Amino acid sequence: MDSLKEKIINEGEAIGTEIVRVDGFLNHQIDVLFMEQLGKEFKKRFDNSGATKILTVEASGILVAGMTAKEFGNVPLVFAKKNAPNTMAEGFYQADVKSFTKGTVSTVRVAEKYLNSNDKVLIIDDFLAHGEAAIGLASLVEQAGGQVVGIGAVIEKEFQGGSRKLREKGYKVDSLAVIAKIENGIIEFR
Amino acid sequence: MDSLKEKIINEGEAIGTEIVRVDGFLNHQIDVLFMEQLGKEFKKRFDNSGATKILTVEASGILVAGMTAKEFGNVPLVFAKKNAPNTMAEGFYQADVKSFTKGTVSTVRVAEKYLNSNDKVLIIDDFLAHGEAAIGLASLVEQAGGQVVGIGAVIEKEFQGGSRKLREKGYKVDSLAVIAKIENGIIEFR
Numbered sequence: 001m002d003s004l005k006e007k008i009i010n011e012g013e014a015i016g017t018e019i020v021r022v023d024g025f026l027n028h029q030i031d032v033l034f035m036e037q038l039g040k041e042f043k044k045r046f047d048n049s050g051a052t053k054i055l056t057v058e059a060s061g062i063l064v065a066g067m068t069a070k071e072f073g074n075v076p077l078v079f080a081k082k083n084a085p086n087t088m089a090e091g092f093y094q095a096d097v098k099s100f101t102k103g104t105v106s107t108v109r110v111a112e113k114y115l116n117s118n119d120k121v122l123i124i125d126d127f128l129a130h131g132e133a134a135i136g137l138a139s140l141v142e143q144a145g146g147q148v149v150g151i152g153a154v155i156e157k158e159f160q161g162g163s164r165k166l167r168e169k170g171y172k173v174d175s176l177a178v179i180a181k182i183e184n185g186i187i188e189f190r
Numbered sequence: 191m192d193s194l195k196e197k198i199i200n201e202g203e204a205i206g207t208e209i210v211r212v213d214g215f216l217n218h219q220i221d222v223l224f225m226e227q228l229g230k231e232f233k234k235r236f237d238n239s240g241a242t243k244i245l246t247v248e249a250s251g252i253l254v255a256g257m258t259a260k261e262f263g264n265v266p267l268v269f270a271k272k273n274a275p276n277t278m279a280e281g282f283y284q285a286d287v288k289s290f291t292k293g294t295v296s297t298v299r300v301a302e303k304y305l306n307s308n309d310k311v312l313i314i315d316d317f318l319a320h321g322e323a324a325i326g327l328a329s330l331v332e333q334a335g336g337q338v339v340g341i342g343a344v345i346e347k348e349f350q351g352g353s354r355k356l357r358e359k360g361y362k363v364d365s366l367a368v369i370a371k372i373e374n375g376i377i378e379f380r
Contacts, residue, residue: 029304030267032259059248059269063256069222077220079249114219 001041001176005189007034008155014182018160019101026126026154027060038176039067042124042152045174049149051075051122053115055137057097057108058082064154065124072122078115080108080137093143095136100129100160108133110140117145128153128175131162138171155179158190191231191366195379197224198345204372208350209291216316216344217250228366229257232314232342235364239339241265241312243305245327247287247298248272254344255314262312268305270298270327283333285326290319290350298323300330307335318343318365321352328361345369348380 013021025031042064051072056065057080069077091112098105115121121141123134128151138148148171156163156175159182163173178190203211215221232254241262246255247270259267281302288295305311311331313324318341328338338361346353346365349372353363368380 023301023304028268028271028301030256030259030269032256032267033264035256036260059252059271062249062252063267066220066222066225066253066256069220070226074223077222077253078218079220081218081249111213111218114213 001038003034003037004154004177007031008177008179008187012187014185014187017182018157020155020157020179020182020187022155026064030063032063035064035067036070038064038154039069039071041176042068042122043071046122046150046152046172049122049172050120051149052118052120053078053122055080055110055115055121055123055141056125057133057137060127061125064126068122068124068152078110080110080140082106082108093140095139095143097136098130098132100132108136108140112144115141115144115146119144119146120149121146122149123151124153125151126154128156128162128166128173129160131160131165134162134166134171135169138166138169150174152176157182191228193224193227194344194367197221198367198369198377202377204375204377207372208347210345210347210369210372210377212345216254220253222253225254225257226260228254228344229259229261231366232258232312233261236312236340236342236362239312239362240310241339242308242310243268243312243336245270245300245305245311245313245331246315247323247327250317251315254316258312258314258342268300270300270330272296272298283330285329285333287326288320288322290322298326298330302334305331305334305336309334309336310339311336312339313341314343315341316344318346318352318356318363319350321350321355324352324356324361325359328356328359340364342366347372
């Protein structure tokens with residue numbers, strides 16, 4: 001998606017060889033109308049997925065996932081939680097997610113009643129790096145007996161291997177901007 | 191807002207005398223098209239605020255705040271973070287927020303570059319209870335020298351005193367549904 005690549009080049013910041021910071025329009029300050037455009041693009045790319053639900057994880061993915069849900073019509077968005085809140089007393093599905101960047105493991109959870117065996121779930125997230133978050137989210141869907149009909153990321157860091165890993169597992173993966181390499185402050189797209 | 195009150199009655203759950211759980215359309219699973227309606231309603235109520243930025247805190251408020259930003263046109267959304275991520279190296283404004291429900295204190299942060307002295311900020315959140323989160327967010331704006339032009343909540347639990355406290359501080363507060371009392375499983379609106 002060219003407008004996204006331009007925005008990453010113009011507003012993003014390459015840090016070392018692993019990180020691209022897009023705090024100005026995606027991860028902290030959010031360009032809402034641009035997120036709406038991304039939602040339309042996800043709809044186009046997963047138009048035949050038959051998605052009945054959009055799943056993401058808090059927090060940066062929520063708005064773009066919501067805009068995608070909006071394009072699919074009356075499809076609910078579910079966001080997995082990283083902390084078990086006190087109002088989440090009943091059963092939930094959970095999966096551990098390793099963060100290579102932070103060197104931590106967190107647990108993502110969705111209440112059992114919001115995922116079920118009839119669900120065709122499209123997973124949408126802001127970043128696809130090593131694929132750990134997407135694998136965790138897919139596990140939640142599958143624990144419920146549902147089907148993952150696609151995994152979409154706004155920005156994929158291809159060199160971190162997540163999309164390859166996910167495709168080997170049989171998932172349909174599509175990212176709006178695919179970064180092949182980050183080097184000397186330059187972001188190189190596939 | 192009658193459609194919201196109906197939804198709270200039909201889909202919400204009263205727990206004890208303090209908590210109303212709306213996980214089915216606001217806090218975990220989200221009814222996206224309904225959030226768009228709430229965004230339009232916030233726009234109506236704060237139409238003359240001159241807001242140049244919408245501020246919320248992760249995670250449940252992000253979608254409704256984003257939909258509000260969308261109605262204001264090309265106005266960015268900023269969401270305060272509860273954890274300092276590793277890609278937030280530069281300076282930030284921060285404030286401590288006490289949670290009466292959880293009995294904890296958390297810190298909310300916004301990077302300095304996303305709030306400044308020209309900003310007229312509308313704060314939007316899912317719940318207004320004791321007002322601590324809104325006071326923390328307002329503090330971030332004021333640390334930057336900006337102006338809080340309004341505080342909007344989807345659901346206000348009036349009996350917990352937040353709106354009174356905020357109005358005493360001079361803020362314009364408007365909530366889409368105001369709960370006066372929760373008792374014996376019944377939610378009573380103002």
